[in-house]
Amino acid sequence: MIITKIRTLVANYSDLPVRSGYSVKMNDEEIALFKVTNGTVYAIENRSPHPKGGVLTEGLVSGEYVFCPVYDWKIALRDGKVQAPDEGQIKTYQVEVKDDNVYIII
Known part of the structure; x- marks a missing residue:
């Protein structure tokens, strides 16, 4: 079985603020993009795993x-894991940056 991954353009790299969230909608999912200070871009589900939620771009x-x-839960952008003492995990997405384009690969 061959699995084909889809690469979708979601933002311009130069438009992403550093250390702030940027929300995009893809299919019926809201995804949060974060550009950290070293320039790496991460894409995660835009909802905290806490039962009452929380919009992570905020x-x-x-x-x-x-x-x-x-609830001030600390969540790793790399793998979506909530840090101790809290527990949980959110979905992460593969990101590719090429030229000034940011793609999510699903």
Whole structure:
């Protein structure tokens, strides 16, 4: 079985703010893009795993982590894992940056 991955243009790299969230909608999913200080772009589900949720593009970014704006959970942008003592995980997406284009690969 051959699995074909789809590459979708979602933003211009130069338009992404550093250390702030940028929301895009793809299929029926809301995805948060974060450009960290070293220039790496991460894409994660734009909702905290806490039962009451929280829009992660409204959270604070520190290094390669975003803090849920509702419950201050620390979430790794690299793998979507909530850091101890809290627990949980959110979906992450593969990102490709080429020239000034940011793609999500699904």
